[in-house]
Amino acid sequence: MSRFDPTRRDAWRPATLAVRAGPPGDPETGAVVFPVYQTSTFEQEEPGGDPAWCYARTGNPTRSALERALAEIEGARFGLAFASGLAAATTVLLTLRSGDRVVASRDLYGGAYRLFTKVFARLGIEVAFADTTDLAELEEALDRPAALVWLESPSNPLLRVTDLRAAAALARRRGARVLVDNTFATPALQRPLALGADVVLHSTTKYLNGHSDVLGGALLADDPAIHEELRFLQNAAGAVPGPQDCFLVLRGLRTLALRMERHEANARAVAEFLAAHPAVERVHWPGLPSHPGHAVARRQMAGFGAMLSFEPRGGEPAAREILRGLRLFTLAESLGGVRSLVCHPPTMTHASVEPEVRRAGGIGDGLLRLSVGCEDARDLVEDLDRALAAVPARRAGV
Numbered sequence: 001m002s003r004f005d006p007t008r009r010d011a012w013r014p015a016t017l018a019v020r021a022g023p024p025g026d027p028e029t030g031a032v033v034f035p036v037y038q039t040s041t042f043e044q045e046e047p048g049g050d051p052a053w054c055y056a057r058t059g060n061p062t063r064s065a066l067e068r069a070l071a072e073i074e075g076a077r078f079g080l081a082f083a084s085g086l087a088a089a090t091t092v093l094l095t096l097r098s099g100d101r102v103v104a105s106r107d108l109y110g111g112a113y114r115l116f117t118k119v120f121a122r123l124g125i126e127v128a129f130a131d132t133t134d135l136a137e138l139e140e141a142l143d144r145p146a147a148l149v150w151l152e153s154p155s156n157p158l159l160r161v162t163d164l165r166a167a168a169a170l171a172r173r174r175g176a177r178v179l180v181d182n183t184f185a186t187p188a189l190q191r192p193l194a195l196g197a198d199v200v201l202h203s204t205t206k207y208l209n210g211h212s213d214v215l216g217g218a219l220l221a222d223d224p225a226i227h228e229e230l231r232f233l234q235n236a237a238g239a240v241p242g243p244q245d246c247f248l249v250l251r252g253l254r255t256l257a258l259r260m261e262r263h264e265a266n267a268r269a270v271a272e273f274l275a276a277h278p279a280v281e282r283v284h285w286p287g288l289p290s291h292p293g294h295a296v297a298r299r300q301m302a303g304f305g306a307m308l309s310f311e312p313r314g315g316e317p318a319a320r321e322i323l324r325g326l327r328l329f330t331l332a333e334s335l336g337g338v339r340s341l342v343c344h345p346p347t348m349t350h351a352s353v354e355p356e357v358r359r360a361g362g363i364g365d366g367l368l369r370l371s372v373g374c375e376d377a378r379d380l381v382e383d384l385d386r387a388l389a390a391v392p393a394r395r396a397g398v
C-alpha cells in the first residue's frame with residue numbers, strides 16, 4: 001500500500017534523513033557507524049596518479065561522510081565541511097575580488113559583522129547592510145551592483161525573518177549570488193536552496209552537532225560550478241575540520257529532528273510565559289503571532305526554532321539582575337545545544353558591533369537572548385519566573 005520507497009533517499013522524511021543520511025557505515029567491516037580516519041596522509045600507488053585520497057586537507061573519508069550527510073539533510077547536491085562557521089564564511093568571502101560589494105542583513109551574527117567590517121573591508125571588499133526583511137530597502141541597496149547578498153533568517157539576535165524566496169529572486173535579478181546563513185533554523189525547519197539561495201551556510205557548532213562539544217561549519221550548494229569553486233578554496237585556504245570533530249557532528253546530526261521538536265516545544269512555552277509577564281517589555285520569537293515575521297516564517301519554515309530574545313523592563317540593570325537569578329539557563333555564548341543558555345548580546349556576542357550601530361539596529365542595552373534547550377519546559381519556565389521576580393520594582397509597571 002505504502003508509496004514510500006526506502007531505496008530512494010530523496011523520499012525520506014526529515015527525521016529518517018537525520019538518522020540515516022550519509023554513508024550507511026563502514027563497508028570494510030560492516031560497522032554501523034562510520035569510522036574516524038585519524039590520518040593526515042594516504043599511501044599512493046604511483047606518482048602523479050589521481051588517487052581517491054591523498055592528503056587529509058584535500059579529503060578525509062570521515063569528513064566526506066559528514067559532507068554527504070549534511071548535503072542530504074539540506075536537500076543539496078554538494079556539501080563541504082569546515083573547521084568552524086566562520087571558517088566557512090571566510091571561504092565564501094574568498095570567492096570575491098577586491099572592489100566587489102556585499103549586501104548583508106543588518107541584524108547579523110556578530111562574528112560575520114566583524115569578518116566583513118574588520119577583515120574583508122581591509123582587503124577592498126565593500127559591505128552594505130540593509131534591513132532585508134524590508135524588500136524595498138534590499139532593492140535600494142542593490143541599486144549599485146553587488147557580487148553577493150548575505151541573508152540571515154531568522155536573524156541574530158532579534159529573530160527577524162526575511163522572505164527568502166522574494167529576497168533571493170530580487171538579488172538574482174540584479175546578478176548577485178545569494179547566501180543564506182541557516183544556522184538558527186537548521187535544515188529540519190528551513191531549506192533555503194529550495195527557496196532560491198545559491199549557498200547555505202551553517203555553523204554546525206550549534207544545532208547540527210547539538211551538544212556544545214565541537215566547532216564546525218558547512219557550505220551546501222546545488223550548482224556544480226559554485227561547489228567546485230568553494231571546494232578549491234576549502235583545500236587552497238585550508239580551513240578544514242579534523243576527523244574527530246566530523247565524527248562528533250555526524251553523531252549529533254542523528255538526533256536533529258528529535259531535538260528540534262523538543263527545542264521548539266520548550267521555546268513556545270518560554271516565549272508564551274515571557275510575553276505574558278509584566279516585567280517583560282518585548283519578546284522576539286517568530287512563533288508568536290505578534291512577531292512581525294510570523295506570517296513569512298509560517299510560509300517558509302516547518303517550525304519556528306528555539307532561539308528567542310526578550311527585553312525586560314528596566315534595561316541593562318534589570319537584565320543583569322535576571323542573569324544573576326537564573327540557575328538552569330547558563331550564561332554563555334553559543335547556542336543550539338541540549339542545555340539551555342542565556343547571553344547578553346550587547347556585551348557578549350555583539351560586543352564587536354559599535355553601540356550606535358547596535359542601538360540603531362534595535363538591539364536594546366537590556367536585550368537577553370535565550371537558546372532554549374531540551375530540559376523539561378516547566379523547569380525552564382520556573383527558572384525564569386524566579387529570576388524575573390528579582391526585579392520587583394518593575395512589576396508595578398515602572
Ligand SMILES: *Cc1c(COP(=O)(O)O)cnc(C)c1O
Pocket residue numbers: 084085086087109111112152156181183184202203204205206215216217
Ligand atoms: C555561531 C554562528 C556563526 C559562526 O560559527 P562558529 O562555528 O562559531 O565559527 C555563524 N552564524 C551564526 C548564525 C552563528 O550562530
